[in-house]
Amino acid sequence: RRHVVVVGAGMAGVQTAVALREQGFTGPVTLIGAEPHQPYDRPPLSKAVLLGAAEGSAFPIDFDALDVELRLGLAVTGVRAAARELDTEAGPVPYDVLVIATGAEPLTLPGTGDVPGVHLLRTLDDAARLRPVLERKHDIVVVGAGWIGAEFATAARAAGCAVTVVEAADRPLAGALPTEVTAPMADWYAEHGVELITGARVAAVESGAVLLADGRRLPAGAVVVGVGARPATGWLAGSGIETGPDGSITADAYLRTSLPEVYAVGDCASFPSARYGRRLLVHHWDNALQGPRAVAANVIATEAAAGAGGAAPEPPPQRYDPVPYFWSEQFGRFVQYAGDHSGADTLLWRGRPEDGPAWTVLWLREGVLVAMVSVDRPRDLAQGRKLALAGARLDPRRASDPSVPLKAA
Numbered sequence: 001r002r003h004v005v006v007v008g009a010g011m012a013g014v015q016t017a018v019a020l021r022e023q024g025f026t027g028p029v030t031l032i033g034a035e036p037h038q039p040y041d042r043p044p045l046s047k048a049v050l051l052g053a054a055e056g057s058a059f060p061i062d063f064d065a066l067d068v069e070l071r072l073g074l075a076v077t078g079v080r081a082a083a084r085e086l087d088t089e090a091g092p093v094p095y096d097v098l099v100i101a102t103g104a105e106p107l108t109l110p111g112t113g114d115v116p117g118v119h120l121l122r123t124l125d126d127a128a129r130l131r132p133v134l135e136r137k138h139d140i141v142v143v144g145a146g147w148i149g150a151e152f153a154t155a156a157r158a159a160g161c162a163v164t165v166v167e168a169a170d171r172p173l174a175g176a177l178p179t180e181v182t183a184p185m186a187d188w189y190a191e192h193g194v195e196l197i198t199g200a201r202v203a204a205v206e207s208g209a210v211l212l213a214d215g216r217r218l219p220a221g222a223v224v225v226g227v228g229a230r231p232a233t234g235w236l237a238g239s240g241i242e243t244g245p246d247g248s249i250t251a252d253a254y255l256r257t258s259l260p261e262v263y264a265v266g267d268c269a270s271f272p273s274a275r276y277g278r279r280l281l282v283h284h285w286d287n288a289l290q291g292p293r294a295v296a297a298n299v300i301a302t303e304a305a306a307g308a309g310g311a312a313p314e315p316p317p318q319r320y321d322p323v324p325y326f327w328s329e330q331f332g333r334f335v336q337y338a339g340d341h342s343g344a345d346t347l348l349w350r351g352r353p354e355d356g357p358a359w360t361v362l363w364l365r366e367g368v369l370v371a372m373v374s375v376d377r378p379r380d381l382a383q384g385r386k387l388a389l390a391g392a393r394l395d396p397r398r399a400s401d402p403s404v405p406l407k408a409a
């Protein structure tokens with residue numbers, strides 16, 4: 001009975017431990033997390049937790065009952081693969097099988113790390129620091145009109161703050177969605193009383209103000225930086241575990257790393273998608289739920305083979321090739337996205353933003369549904385996601401009619 005050690009006690013690490021037990025693994029499992037808090041869920045941090053509507057977001061999981069050893073407040077600093085040992089602040093920890101689930105770290109604005117009143121929003125501690133900022137109803141400048149920036153701006157407006165969002169690109173969500181889809185989204189900011197300044201670079205942040213490169217000076221009782229995140233993999237330097245230029249651990253289609261019996265899952269890992277024909281790095285919750293199920297199945301299959309005196313099955317039983325999914329709650333709307341539209345050749349509107357608040361965009365490649373984004377049309381998303389998973393073809397005319405359910409052609 002070999003010892004599985006999971007590094008990182010966020011969604012992906014916790015779900016790996018849960019999936020191992022659900023799938024019948026009876027050996028020792030240790031879950032190590034750098035944060036001191038009981039493992040918690042991140043999406044509520046920019047929503048209910050920020051507004052004080054929920055105290056925390058700890059996972060309702062009894063780790064004792066699962067027989068999972070939790071070691072919290074312990075950062076892992078390195079891997080010595082030849083010895084199958086981790087280095088930690090509390091000394092070495094041996095493992096037989098290693099699962100890396102260290103997530104991502106938010107990017108900062110250069111030169112603003114020590115400026116008082118500049119915040120990030122990634123951890124429970126960040127949210128706890130931001131709550132009193134919202135209560136004091138400061139003028140707030142948000143840097144970055146991505147998912148986190150939009151959600152934070154929504155919460156800050158709900159709390160009664162004056163909010164300005166500064167975005168370097170010419171539109172919100174520039175890295176995530178094409179211009180025609182983000183154009184109606186830009187209007188949501190003004191509609192909610194948020195000033196959106198696009199095409200603007202932050203030159204400096206000083207106490208009480210943000211200076212833009214064009215000379216404008218924005219009063220700011222607080223600044224929230226939401227300019228993206230990068231896999232938390234710096235601690236793997238010298239371990240022999242391969243990472244890519246984006247900092248992600250370059251896992252294979254079974255979520256194995258370049259070292260034997262070392263897996264990587266969640267925000268820290270990229271994987272080759274046969275479905276979309278490119279490597280994907282997904283920084284969303286559902287990926288940290290589904291990926292661990294594949295890891296657990298592959299760990300258990302190797303374990304079973306070793307127990308029977310055989311070699312690990314090749315290939316392992318569970319390929320990970322999802323239709324990625326995520327949601328965002330912003331400006332009173334429920335936005336959902338599934339798939340990957342980068343290789344699409346056709347974009348279809350299903351309902352038009354100028355005709356009503358709820359609409360969906362579908363992307364097809366050679367007639368097959370590959371991705372979709374929907375605003376307050378969760379049924380489209382639920383149906384579309386299944387169709388994308390099945391590789392279904394759509395009749396473009398029928399699919400564009402929002403009054404009929406989405407169906408395969």
Ligand code: FAD
Pocket residue numbers: 007008009010011012013032033034035041042043044045046074075076077101102103104121122123148232235265266267268282283284285286288325326327328329
């Ligand atoms: P993480 O949640 O980052 O967990 C990794 C853990 O590993 C952390 O606790 C970290 O402290 C720990 N760790 C890192 N390095 C070490 C080390 N060396 N040793 C020990 N421990 C270490 N997704 C959606 O789909 N919808 C949403 O609405 C949504 N809202 C979000 C709101 C916020 C504010 C944030 C920050 C994220 C949101 N996400 C959302 C994204 C989603 O939360 C992440 O994709 C998910 O948390 C990824 O899980 P993970 O376990 O891979 O990484």
